[in-house]
Amino acid sequence: MTALPLILTVFVACAVEAIEALTIVLASGLTREWRSTFQGMAAALVVLAAIVAVLGPTITLLPLTALRLVVGALLAIFGLQWLRKAILRATGYKALHDEASAYLREVAAAKAATVSSRRGVSDWYAFTLSFKGVLLEGLEVVFIVITFGGNQRNMGAAVIGAAAAVLVVTVTGIAVRAPLAKVPENAMKFAVGIMLTSFGTFWGAEGAGVSWPGNDAALLVLVPVVTLVSLGYTLMLRQRPRLGAAPVAHSSEEVAS
Amino acid sequence: MRRLKSIGAFWYDFVVGDDWRGAVVVVVALALTALLVHTAGVNAWWLLPVCVFGALGWSLRRATAGMRS
Numbered sequence: 001m002t003a004l005p006l007i008l009t010v011f012v013a014c015a016v017e018a019i020e021a022l023t024i025v026l027a028s029g030l031t032r033e034w035r036s037t038f039q040g041m042a043a044a045l046v047v048l049a050a051i052v053a054v055l056g057p058t059i060t061l062l063p064l065t066a067l068r069l070v071v072g073a074l075l076a077i078f079g080l081q082w083l084r085k086a087i088l089r090a091t092g093y094k095a096l097h098d099e100a101s102a103y104l105r106e107v108a109a110a111k112a113a114t115v116s117s118r119r120g121v122s123d124w125y126a127f128t129l130s131f132k133g134v135l136l137e138g139l140e141v142v143f144i145v146i147t148f149g150g151n152q153r154n155m156g157a158a159v160i161g162a163a164a165a166v167l168v169v170t171v172t173g174i175a176v177r178a179p180l181a182k183v184p185e186n187a188m189k190f191a192v193g194i195m196l197t198s199f200g201t202f203w204g205a206e207g208a209g210v211s212w213p214g215n216d217a218a219l220l221v222l223v224p225v226v227t228l229v230s231l232g233y234t235l236m237l238r239q240r241p242r243l244g245a246a247p248v249a250h251s252s253e254e255v256a257s
Numbered sequence: 258m259r260r261l262k263s264i265g266a267f268w269y270d271f272v273v274g275d276d277w278r279g280a281v282v283v284v285v286a287l288a289l290t291a292l293l294v295h296t297a298g299v300n301a302w303w304l305l306p307v308c309v310f311g312a313l314g315w316s317l318r319r320a321t322a323g324m325r326s
Contacts, residue, residue, distance in 0.1 A: 076309060077273060077280045080280075081272075083313060084320065201306050205302055205305045208291040
């Protein structure tokens with residue numbers, strides 16, 4: 001497989017997570033204080049970079065078959081989770097992730113919190129809000145970078161895809177100074193779910209010992225088949241009569257998940 | 258102990274999510290695939306995709322079961 005599909009998959013997956021992190025950082029920075037927000041963001045980025053620096057080279061030392069089995073299983077499970085949520089959101093069974101309302105909730109919570117300084121940080125609330133937001137969203141980015149990069153023995157390409165996504169989202173966020181509510185997040189999550197499930201299935205089965213017909217070219221069939229099956233489930237659920245409207249997400253965790 | 262529990266809960270939610278059955282199906286399907294390949298000599302490349310599609314449909318069915326009229 002060439003580096004381009006790897007870079008594109010990691011880019012889209014990381015862009016989704018970066019958009020969610022941006023919403024939290026903006027809410028913290030615009031409502032509380034930018035200095036503490038940036039300190040929290042920087043601390044989280046240092047932790048994430050350390051995880052990649054430690055796990056990245058370590059994972060490439062593992063035998064490829066064992067790596068593909070474990071990582072394939074994890075990616076397939078992770079991908080199924082993304083696909084399930086994206087299909088439930090696309091069919092109205094789960095509330096759509098709304099960056100604008102998530103932003104308003106974070107702003108309300110940030111305004112209500114008291115200011116206290118700790119460990120050289122002037123606004124501890126802004127620091128922890130930004131730190132937790134970037135770290136939690138970033139962990140998914142790290143997971144995708146390490147699994148895709150490790151499996152393809154091309155950590156550099158995966159890091160390029162992730163870094164480009166974070167850069168594009170950050171620059172756009174700075175330019176508009178508002179949460180990126182118009183980005184079709186669910187469609188992006190749907191696409192990422194398809195890629196994670198397809199690659200996870202492909203690598204997992206390879207790790208279990210199968211030889212795919214056509215070797216790597218099997219992915220060119222597997223990805224469209226996963227797409228068609230997912231769209232088929234979406235259509236089936238849309239046509240099914242149901243009780244009431246989609247449940248409304250209340251907590252930021254519910255919205256973020 | 259409480260911290261360990263919360264770390265475990267975080268990673269469980271991170272990887273497995275709302276429906277653990279999907280994870281079980283994937284793991285069992287991989288074990289069966291390995292068994293077929295290494296003991297019976299069957300190149301069972303089709304088994305995991307079929308199980309993954311089945312797990313997705315099953316999970317969606319369970320998630321929407323109470324909302325159908």
